[in-house]
Amino acid sequence: FSNMAGHDSNYIALAGVLDFFRRGDESPFPPANFAGDYAGGGMMLAMGVLLALLERNRSGMGQVIDAAMVDGASYVALPLFKWAQTGFVPVGSDGHVRSSDFVLCQAPHYGEMYLCKEEPAKPGSRTYMSVQALEPQFYAQLLRGLGLEYEKDLPAQNDRAAWPKMKERFAAVFRTRTRDEW
Numbered sequence: 001f002s003n004m005a006g007h008d009s010n011y012i013a014l015a016g017v018l019d020f021f022r023r024g025d026e027s028p029f030p031p032a033n034f035a036g037d038y039a040g041g042g043m044m045l046a047m048g049v050l051l052a053l054l055e056r057n058r059s060g061m062g063q064v065i066d067a068a069m070v071d072g073a074s075y076v077a078l079p080l081f082k083w084a085q086t087g088f089v090p091v092g093s094d095g096h097v098r099s100s101d102f103v104l105c106q107a108p109h110y111g112e113m114y115l116c117k118e119e120p121a122k123p124g125s126r127t128y129m130s131v132q133a134l135e136p137q138f139y140a141q142l143l144r145g146l147g148l149e150y151e152k153d154l155p156a157q158n159d160r161a162a163w164p165k166m167k168e169r170f171a172a173v174f175r176t177r178t179r180d181e182w
Helices: 008-014 034-059 069-076 078-086 136-146 160-174
Strands: 111-115 128-132
Touching: 008 034, 008 069, 034 069, 069 078, 111 160, 136 160
Parallel strands: none
Antiparallel strands: 111 128
8 A cells, every 4th residue: 555645544444443433323533643644654663663773783784664554553453453352342233333332432421522611701612521431430420520429310321222311411511611610
């Protein structure tokens, strides 16, 4: 692929990584030049330079460095691929990530960006709180922070059927304060 035109989303798509960057049933939304160019290509280049320096010190010979971004994106995403094998990343019968069921794709209410109340000094402002409380102890802290820890009939954290309603509930609570107030 070295002579082909391409950018980050192309590299991570070829590596099979782009599928992890979706919300629900939306089309994939690549992260801003993260996985292919910077993490994938940058890691491959850095490792190549280090290995070439080691070889130069050992043999006095130079080395050709292959910094393949597709390979690098695959290496960076290795934990995601391994999680797909264990079931932590839900995969459909078509082989694609079921992002509407995956906690790292902002499917649950405890992994979302919530709109806050508008800043009074900045009419029209839109500020958000980033929430990612995957572990039970962090989820408990989140509920406390939102004032929901004593709310009756709260569903279990991983009750997937309750995620949409809990997102609505959390969204309503987050809209009661500005981001700075949170």
